[in-house]
Amino acid sequence: MALGVVRALGMMGVPVVVFYYDDHSMAQVSKYVKDSVKIPHPEQAERRCIEMLIRHSEKFGEGILFPVSDEAVAAVSRNKRLLEPFYTVACPEWEITRRFLDKRNTYVLAKQHAIPAPRTFFPCSEQDLTRFIGGIEFPYLVKPCQSHLFHQRFGKKMFPVATPQQMLEAYRLARSSGLEVMLQEYIPGDDTQVVNYNAYAWEGRSLVEFTAAHVRNAPPFFGSPRVAVSRDIPEVLKPGRNILKALGFYGYACTEFKKDCRDGIFKLMEVNGRHNLSTLLAVRCGINFPWLHYRHLMHGELPEAAAFEKEIYWIDLVRDVGYSLRYLATEKYSPTQYLRPYAKPHVFAILDRGDFRPFIRRISALVRKISQSLRPGREKQRNREPQITLGK
Ligand SMILES: Nc1ncnc2c1ncn2[C@@H]1O[C@H](COP(=O)(O)OP(=O)(O)O)[C@@H](O)[C@H]1O
Ligand SMILES: [Mg+2]
Incomplete structure (x- = not known):
């Protein structure tokens, strides 16, 4: 995501600096990048990350700060007031950001404003989930409320489930990792x-x-x-x-x-x-x-x-x-x-x-x-997760 922004700005002659927290990311090696700085992870070390952004603002002048990953949006938005004296911050304040980063809020708003969305249920407990299962037709999705946290943990976006048992297992697996999930109707189609x-x-x-x-x-x-x-x-x-x-x-x-x-x-x-x-x-x-x-x-x-x-x-x-x-x-x-x-x-x-x-x-x-995926032990981890395949 950062690379697209770097090129889009760079080709218009805007000098770009990349703050990156993942050694494998690509944007910082683009020819359009004037400088790059490794920063702590925006959510795992939010305070240190924000402090470092502020410290570097002097060196690079008052620029526009584009957070371009969900975790960067979360951290920058939460600290927008702190950052604003040093940067023009290109994201909304947390009150708004939390409405789209946590999909529960998005779907509640969609319902209130009659915007068509898949049928979605937010279980508070296993009992809740069991009651809900009675009235639905599978397949369903056990989907994270905050996508990027789930992806960091499981390396995938959600668990598709085809049976009540799979739904319960997927729910337990997500909850045991401290992640909040919702149950969502699967919209058929490729x-x-x-x-x-x-x-x-x-x-x-x-x-x-x-x-x-x-x-x-x-x-x-x-x-x-x-x-x-x-x-x-x-x-x-x-x-x-x-x-x-x-x-x-x-x-x-x-x-x-x-x-x-x-x-x-x-x-x-x-x-x-x-x-x-x-x-x-x-x-x-x-x-x-x-x-x-x-x-x-x-x-x-x-x-x-x-x-x-x-x-x-x-x-x-x-x-x-x-x-x-x-x-x-x-x-x-x-x-x-x-x-x-x-x-x-x-x-x-x-x-x-x-x-x-x-x-x-x-x-x-x-x-x-x-080469990492070929290492022993990976497969076992995958097999514990519910797997179903959905046809077109
Ligand atoms: N309810 C659904 N029914 C069918 N497909 C879905 C549903 N929810 C998500 N998907 C598929 O999964 C993809 C990723 O889901 P999304 O909600 O966009 O998560 P993320 O925030 O991880 O991108 C979507 O682009 C869509 O193809
Ligand atoms: Mg998506």
């Missing part, structure tokens, strides 16, 4: 039914909008996009605007919906109140969200709606090749489907001949990950 509503919002209005459809996700059904395509999706404009307004959100957000084939309605998945993975897709199509965000907050230029190019593909090459091979037998795409994004106009997430180092870094991270 990855192409998932879409992004990207918008820059200000004072209750979405000023600039961009929509895209997922083409395939990593992993399929429950992942983030590995290929997406810019497309007009007029049906999500209204619910997209409404949920941002209901959240009181301002700034940039990527809101996801999935089309429910049973009633044809797009149901709310989540709001990512930060620049997202496919930032460079909108840039390639003519809307540079980080740049307009920058110009607005730094120079007071209110962004204006703009048209965007359609049918441009965004490809996360490494994940697309990796997941396509891994799920070759189950995804069942035709060779044409696999190759179309590469044959049509496209932009890569990381690979860029003019800025090659992030891609090298990505490949070395991949090699390390593969």
